[in-house]
Amino acid sequence: MKRLVSAKTVVVKVGSSTLTTPEGQIDSRYLTRLAEQLSEIRHSRRNVVLVTSGAVRAGLSAMGLDGLKAGRRLDVPEKQAAAAVGQSLLMHTYSQAFARFDQKVAQILLTRDDMEDRERFLNARNTLHTLFHLDILPIVNENDSVAVEEIQFGDNDTLAALVAILVDADLLVLLSDVDGFYPDSLPDRPEEVSRTGAPVAQIDRITPEIERQVKRVVSEGGTGGMYTKLEAARKVTKSGVSMVIANGRSPQVITRLLAGEQIGTFFPAQTDDLGKGKLSSRKRWIAFGRKPRGVLVVNEGARRSIVERGKSLLPVGLTEVHGRFERGEMVSISETVSGEFARGLVNYGSDDLHRIAGLKSAQIERVLGYRDFDEVVHRDNLARTDVADSQSPQLMDAEGRCQRS
Ligand code: GLU
Numbered sequence: 001m002k003r004l005v006s007a008k009t010v011v012v013k014v015g016s017s018t019l020t021t022p023e024g025q026i027d028s029r030y031l032t033r034l035a036e037q038l039s040e041i042r043h044s045r046r047n048v049v050l051v052t053s054g055a056v057r058a059g060l061s062a063m064g065l066d067g068l069k070a071g072r073r074l075d076v077p078e079k080q081a082a083a084a085v086g087q088s089l090l091m092h093t094y095s096q097a098f099a100r101f102d103q104k105v106a107q108i109l110l111t112r113d114d115m116e117d118r119e120r121f122l123n124a125r126n127t128l129h130t131l132f133h134l135d136i137l138p139i140v141n142e143n144d145s146v147a148v149e150e151i152q153f154g155d156n157d158t159l160a161a162l163v164a165i166l167v168d169a170d171l172l173v174l175l176s177d178v179d180g181f182y183p184d185s186l187p188d189r190p191e192e193v194s195r196t197g198a199p200v201a202q203i204d205r206i207t208p209e210i211e212r213q214v215k216r217v218v219s220e221g222g223t224g225g226m227y228t229k230l231e232a233a234r235k236v237t238k239s240g241v242s243m244v245i246a247n248g249r250s251p252q253v254i255t256r257l258l259a260g261e262q263i264g265t266f267f268p269a270q271t272d273d274l275g276k277g278k279l280s281s282r283k284r285w286i287a288f289g290r291k292p293r294g295v296l297v298v299n300e301g302a303r304r305s306i307v308e309r310g311k312s313l314l315p316v317g318l319t320e321v322h323g324r325f326e327r328g329e330m331v332s333i334s335e336t337v338s339g340e341f342a343r344g345l346v347n348y349g350s351d352d353l354h355r356i357a358g359l360k361s362a363q364i365e366r367v368l369g370y371r372d373f374d375e376v377v378h379r380d381n382l383a384r385t386d387v388a389d390s391q392s393p394q395l396m397d398a399e400g401r402c403q404r405s
Helices: 002-007 028-043 055-062 076-099 112-116 118-133 156-166 207-212 228-239 251-257 283-291 300-309 348-356 362-368
Strands: 007-012 046-050 105-110 136-142 172-176 244-246 265-267 292-300 318-322 332-334 338-347 380-384
Touching: 002 244, 002 251, 007 028, 007 156, 028 046, 028 076, 028 136, 028 338, 046 076, 046 156, 046 362, 055 076, 055 156, 105 112, 105 118, 112 283, 118 136, 118 156, 118 283, 156 172, 156 228, 156 283, 172 228, 172 251, 172 265, 172 348, 228 244, 228 283, 228 292, 228 300, 228 348, 244 251, 283 338, 283 380, 292 300, 300 338, 318 348, 348 362
Parallel strands: 007 046, 007 172, 046 136, 105 136, 172 244, 292 332
Antiparallel strands: 244 265, 292 318, 332 338, 338 380
C-alpha cells in the first residue's frame, strides 16, 4: 500500500475497548505507545488528528458505576455524567503520554450540530487547521455530556469519518479490537465469528449487499462495531479519503501502515490518487455533513441530467416529496424512496414542493404566488452521494468561489 506513504493528513480513531483495560480503566501504557506513534508521524510533517473514545467507559469505572458488570443498562444522564468524569481523566492521561514525546495536544469536543451548521463546521475546521499550523495535535471526542439523541453522532466511527471529511484528510485509520474486516462478519455465520487467519485485504466498493449483510454487532464496551465502520468507509471513500480498519493492539500499527505495510483492511478512496479529484469541501459537507430532513423522488430524466450532466433539480423532474422540511434544509434525492444518489439544500419547503412537483418552472409563480428560484435544488447546492462527484462542472469552495472539483 504505497499510496499511504504519501498521506499528508491522517485521522486516527481508537475505540473504547482498545484503550481501556477489561476493568474499564484507561490503559495508560497503551496510550503511551499510541502517543509515541502519533508523535512520530506528526514529526514527519504530517497533520494528525486523534479521535478517541473511552470517556464514558473510563468515567463509569472511576465512579464505580460500571453497568457492564452491574448487568443493567445505564440511563442517558448517568452516561453523560460518566463522560464528564472520564473525558478529563482521558485528556490528563493523553497529555502526559504525549508530553513524553514532546508533542502538545488540544481537546476538541464536537456534537452533530457542529457539522450540521455550515458556519460552525467552518469554525471547527479553522480551529483544527490552526492547531496543525501550531504543531499541536488535536484530540477529538463527541461532547457526550451535552449530546442528546437529536444532536448525537452516536458512535465515534461516524464522528471520525466526519472529522476526516472536515479536515480534508487523505487517510482515516480506525483502530479496533479486530484485525480488519472478515467475510465471516456476515450473518450466514453469525455467532461463531472466527478471527483466525487474515482479514479481507482490500474492499474497493462497499456494495449495498455487504452493508446489508453486516450485522449491527457492537464490541463490548463500545458503541460501534463493523456496521458503523463500513458506514464510515462509505462516507469517507466517496469523499476522496482512504480508510483502514486495523487492530489497535498490533505493535507499531500506525507507523507500519504509513511506511506502506499492508495491514488490516484497506478501503481505497474512490478517486485515483490520494488528494486528486476530491469533492470540494462544501460539496462533501452537503453530501455527508448534515442529516437529510426529507426525500425527493425524481424521474429518470431528472436523475440522468443530475448524474450525467451535473444539472440542477427542476420541479418538472420531481415525482414524490416525503417528510416535512423548510426551504434551506437538506434533502435526500432518490430514484425510489430508498435509492438515494444525491443530497442537496432545497429552495422550497415541503408544502410548496407538493404543489409544484411535476410542473415547469414557469408555472411556479401561478401556483405558489411567488417564484424565488427556478430550481428545486440548484446544482451548486447539490452533491452526489453514490459516487465521487468529480465530474460536476462547477463547484463552489468553502468561501463560495467557483472552482473545478
Ligand atoms: N464518545 C464515546 C466515549 O468517549 C464513545 C463512542 C464510541 O466508542 O463509539 O466514551
